[in-house]
Amino acid sequence: MKLDKSFNYTNIGKIKFKNLPLKKFSILYVENSLLDQKRLIPILKFYSSHLYIASDGKEGLELFKKYNPDIIVTDTKMPVLDGISMCKEIKKICSDIPIIITGEKSSDCLLEAINIGVEKFLIKPVDKERLKNVLDEVETNLFLKKAKEYNIFMLHQYKNAIDSSNIVSKTDINGIITYVNEEFCKISGYTKDELIGQNHNIVRHPDVPKETFERFWKTILAKKIWKGTVKNRAKNGKTFYVNTTVIPIVDWNGKIVEFVAIRYDVTKSVLLQEKLQRKEKELESLNKDLERRVEEQTKKLRELNLTLEKRVEKEVEKNRQKDRMMFQQARLASLGEMLGNIAHQWRQPLMELGILFYKIKKEAKDNKNILDIYNIGTSILEKMSQTISDFQSFFRPDKEKEKFNIYETIKQSISIIEGSLKKSDIEVILSDGKSLEVYGYKNEFSQVILNLINNAKDALNQNRLFDKKIWINIKKEKDNVLIEVIDNGGGIKDNLIDKIFEPYFTTKHSKQGTGLGLYMSKMIIEQSMSGILEVQNVQDGAKFTIKLPL
Template sequence: MKEPIKQIRLLLVSNNEELQTLLQKYVNDLTVAKSEEEAKKQFHSSPADIIVCDLADSLEFCKELKKQAPTVPVIFIGPKDEDLLYEAINAQIDRYFLKPYDFKQLKKTLQEFETKIFMQKVKEYNTFMLHQYKNAIDSSNIVSKTDINGIITYVNDEFCKISGYTKEELLGKNHNIVRHPDVPKENFKRFWDTILSKKIWKGTVKNRAKDGTTFYVNTTVIPILDWNGDITEFVAIRYDVTNSVKLQEKLQKKERELETLNKELEKRVEEKTKQLRELNLTLEKRVECEVTKNREKDRMMFQQARLASLGEMLGNIAHQWRQPLMELGILLYKIKKLSSDEKIDEIYEKGTAILEKMSQTISDFQNFFSPDKKKERFNVAEVIKNTQAIMEGVLKKSGIAVNLQYEEDIEVEGYKNEFSQVILNIISNAKDALIDANPPQKIINISMKTSQNSLTIEIEDNGGGISPHIIEKIFEPYFTTKQHKKGTGLGLYMSKMIIEESMGGELGVKNGKSGAKFIIKLPVKV
């Protein structure tokens, strides 16, 4: 533990001055109670995140605290006594340290608890934010979900409001409950063919409400896939465009009426003109002039009506701003996958960078459903090669050579895609460092070595290394040196979480001979 623990409040119940002095160096928010009564008052007035108890015969007190706050970790320091240890285990005391205790191990335990507490708070915060995002979408859109057979599994209040049905009347029913009988069956066949092929469907749909009235919605249906790429459900997001469609229908009707009226008017004018021409040439000219004025007025009315329709339609288009961002990302990815041209790779990199900037403030809402992840065995060298291939065009364009050295193929158990993301993130950071430093030869060396039951992966560049005053901070969340590049500061933090929390390994960094060296250690199960 190189820095004080800033994220937790620790209550120390002890008369041990040495322990108090040592903990004060590593815990910013430390409360000390020298008796059980004092500890009770402190705990009730300002609940602690972790409790460390080092009072003789205080196990009963710890058990009482554990009952009151079962989620608060309790560390008990006591004598080597099997009965006492068994009693502590039954009371679900989180850690039992024997006297004399190992302070280094105590610090390590506190750090583990701090990490768990921090991750729980992150989880609670993310859940809180997701609820807000969901509420924001539900309050401004018409949302529904169905299973793969079209059976409704969720509707929001806006859906109930526009359809006239209650949630109880909709849940468990087929979505065709709101289908309008005027819509041809061929339309629905094309619709199902699209979404069952895992593509997004968009269009304006004519529906019928419970009371028989008609409403129109601009609809986007998105297939939701699991980790295996299979469809699990469909999410539909809609906007009410009933007024716009009805206005358009009225305008079209008005156009037809105006066209008919103009034709009739022209006939009447021609007849009247013939009559007037015989009477007076001057009067004929005046009539022609009046006819021209009337036509001009009709054109102006028609133009104003079309402009009003255009304004209404533009307002509805604005509501769909968020959808094209996602579709552009998909199109860029498809273009990249269909081409091996380096220029396409460059365009893809620039395009995705622009999309990331545009969607930075709305980026955490795309994964509402996150299915359970399953570990798998995968070949480490193969994943590194595939990851390197993804960046091959960018690396070659930047004049960067990547050397991969290993003695044998090693398989580990973990999350293949997440591990690939870690390698991609480290290589990308090395690329940026090499471009900034611009040495005569830009090189990234990757080596793999095995020893006993572990695999060590070293990724080293010759970009000059990391400044000593920030090297200990680069794994902290939101810490970044790329302000001018709009870095988020989460890449290395998430990489460390993936390696250490998800895969049970270690991720560290140090400066090598000519650049930064990232070291990944993973357990290898035979």
């Protein structure tokens, strides 16, 4: 969400949030007819926190300038200054204020009201229920507008909190820097002007192997979060280490639009660990030398005292065990310190966010929209809390292959983009195959299925107006399982079908595809899971076939 630069975040107290749950706002009522006033004032009083009443447009304009009400209700015909003219003057002062106009049925008045952007035009005599419905609608819109301003204000504070405690940068899809905060400038020694527009490898340390960056790009281009400790070089040539999390940011279509990197300085911890490793090697060398010297001495003493030789060997072994234990404890202490820092950086703001969501839920009462937002927000907080555990798993070796159910995994993948498919009016038909299991990488397989479904969705949206369908068939063939993803989107051109698995080749517009999705999918299936991924055109579309050993 982009912050509104015109919004004064320092004057947030001026927003009337204390009345938001009751949805009551101040109303200016301008009406010359005492009979209409008598009919409508009780309703307006019920809906308003403050009601200001004027009998002509001039008086109404003065009251507006003095009290700055939230809603205007006015008649068209009045002495001195008519309602339409008054509304024009008010719109010059506050262009987005909601205005409800009452008046006789007149096409000219209605046209003028539309031109100045009023909310509603109610024909006299005004139906009371109709007025209540209109006020309900206007107050709800005002409430949502002020809630949005408040959320933007809170997000601005969260951004400041992250910027002040972490090293943050953003790049485009090609790794060109588009944003850095002050902490990034401090640790790198570069100014913002020197960094913006440059490739992020401006701080890359030459000691880092090329393979490391290849794995890094492979991960984030697959829309996965990358985490690791990176060795960088500052402008003055000094080395610094940062614990880094790089998050791909995608648009509504699932296309990566930029990368956000959040880091914190772990230079002291890394240097301490390197120092401990050097000490460990020195002690290991001393131990070896000690072993050699002891061995020489024991040879000389063996003939004199066999018992003494055994005691010396026993003591040497004890020393080795003590040294190993000391080194292990030092490593664990360093790791514990790093994990403690992570927990402190994450859990405090997460707890504050949880409290804030709870307060919003408590104030929202029976507002279903706010409650839905609360449920979504708390779900996101739970996932963010899990990040600490995910970070710990980083220090363990890569996860091994596992046995997983094909049907359930595909079903879970479909649920991820179910909303997008419904929006495009696409029906997904999943055949039965609930008992079939394979041995491999579940998450990577799910990514392949998502990529194939997204490609089919794009083809259907581009080439078909109705009856858009995707069939996913699961069946057993000897010692293999076949997964077929079929669409009726018109198929792939014959001169292109042999190239679609090549890297950086895409049939989509350059702004809609990178040409890496099918290439990465084929690598996952054939190299990581010992399977086969093929494509062919069928009667009404394309069919992708995955063949995996059971």
